Amino acid sequence: MADLHIQINRDRGGIAGQIAAELRESIRGGRLTPGTRLPATRDLAIDLQVSRGVVVEAYEQLVAEGFLVSRVGVGTQVTPKAAARPVIRASPRPEPARPGAPACAPYYGHRPTSPDLSHFPRERWLAAVRHVLTTVPSEALDYGDPGGVPELREELAGYLRRVRAADVRPENLVIVGGVAQGLSLVLHVLSRQRPLRLAVEDPTSHRQAPLLRRAGAHLVPVPVDEEGLDVRRLSGDAVLVTPAHQYPTGVVLSPPRRAALMEWAYAGDRTILEDDYDAEFRFDRDPVGCLQGLAPDRVILSGSVSKAMAPGLRLGWVAAPPDLAEAVRRARGELDLGSPVIDQYALAHFLRTGGYDKHLRRMRREYRRRRDALVRALAEELPEIRVKGIEAGLHVYLELPDGWAELKTTRAAQELGLSTEPVGPMRDSPGLAAVVVGFARLPAHKAVEAVRGLKVRMSGQNVD
Template structure:
């Protein structure tokens, strides 16, 4: 603020005018917290009473508000528009009463207490060098903990020096795609259907995407092209199939013959509900498979933590791309996750989530069988989502979406996942893990009502 502090008279009025200009010009936005009167007085060399008087004047004019314990905040929009608190679009409430969109865990289950305990241990014990720039592969504590965890729970064959920490799987895939392009590769095979963002990331790196069909046994290896493939073999997204043993072998044989690399996205492999769990594809060919895992489905996507277990010759290539992208991922967060893994807190949390999601999927299946006989669940009993299928003679996806909107239910149709033109069979990709526990019954009831009305029409 431009203040003429040489003049002893009118300092409070100058402060009022300066703050008013900052608010009306948009430099101070609604919700912004102002420094305390003591802090402003010390910074500007003013009497605290002068600052307090200015604040009180702006509160009276409606520019500011003050609340015990939360300080003084701006409540006027830029240019004097709409006096009073303006809701931020970044924190606006969802327009949907119920949310069954896939891709999210129940974030209310995040193990806050365990995370706090691990954070406190890390802050007490972390060496000073952890706060400096570090290895682009990630903190050694986390890479060691992950090597142990992945070998024990997913059957992954790796060592800490071959693990690279990333900001989520999207960044990891982007790094891999950039390296593939540098290696002169031009085509990447992906499952069809698949998560559309995967196709976008690959194409952004200048590579072509080749869709490969998926059936009840998973990806069809005979349709692969190029020298790279991105697959979800444990729980195909979004159809839910598990890659059959014979096709696993065919996929690895293709990689050997084509001198290709396989990117295994094990996004929800921890959540297999049957007694016999399937291990990672990577164990069949550690020299051909880049294994990817993430905390986005086990803990929360907001952590932005994922990892790659890569063949030895790929370590330096991807680490270099990571260094160029952002130097390295946040060190303290990595160390907290490492502590959570070592303490057993991560395993306990995963077991608790696995049981809860298993029950939710059973409830979904039972509700459909009882209330909507024209629809059924497809895919394996695993993961955080299930595919609801029905006959092509039944309602169209658009009809279901419109009915869901009237019920204030957020859903995802299967149509948006295909990379090839239709017609394709209809379906809903239901994220039964998404709602909080107290809201799941309501969301499930809304889904049954929507489908019941659509099938009765």
């Protein structure tokens, strides 16, 4: 039975009418949904400190109006046809708009890199949480190591060695609340001694720049071409890269560039920050190991379960050289004492029992199917668009034909439900008009319809 929030004014009289009006408005507004079981008249009368007869009168009035139904043995419930207005659900607060940028896509995903959350492994995750709650000792629920529970660091170290070819031990891992927090902590530590000049890819995610600056970094854009970051043009004390699948272009850092980046780091005692944001999702290529496995004393690896499972879990990790890992661990302790332990134990169990690997294999097949459907629809309906970055990840990079404006294309795509962003605001230097489109939340059977809709909307509207 539902607890009810009912306000009555005893000075006004008509208590039964007030109760009926409050319940009626709650049903119409969606606060009481169809099928909700109301308290027994005796219980509600005690809660409101009124006579039972007053509550009975209010219920009978709403039954007569069709808002409630009362059955022997079942009690009083909101009738399935009671809600006169649609249920109002809270919407995510929109981000502040960038100058000249369109609103974010509402339907197939807020960001082009968003996973399909309808495929979150609820039953297996619930089983993992249940296992934790029935097996871990009570002491494990106390304030723990701000670097993360040992069981999760042990499982993650094995996973990263096995899947990402990382060179990492549990003591070099720090559990954080996602890649964003991991990068913030690392930059906070690196910039303590002197201002940090951080090289970043150009183009790069516009959402990262404020975070990086707030953490104390001065950003130095470095161009990205068909082989990834142009290492010859690097400058600064450190560099942040997405080598497995550059965002937004989707380029993979080539082997020669990887070697050159290692030389750059060792020659100047510099640090490489590696964002391994969606490396598990590869489709048309062999696995690409992380940079950290090549130079564990120079590279700091950041990753999370945000793309593999759900951003809302807020579970990520930082793998760093021993001294830096310890400094990041202390910084985490100073910030908020560490991540929630139950979720950490649950993820450790999920990894240990193979649930994580099984989920990834399933989603890799599904995302490939959706990517293939989108790429095929683009080739058939809009062959003038150049499609890039499709070998991995959850998004494609579309270079637009002459006359197509990024913002108009983005708006048109978003109106069709496609999760799309213009590349222009991500650039420091000029480049070809392009947009990023996510496919993880685009059902395969909807791809042709969406692309055809884009074709119709953009015909005759390609003037900036």
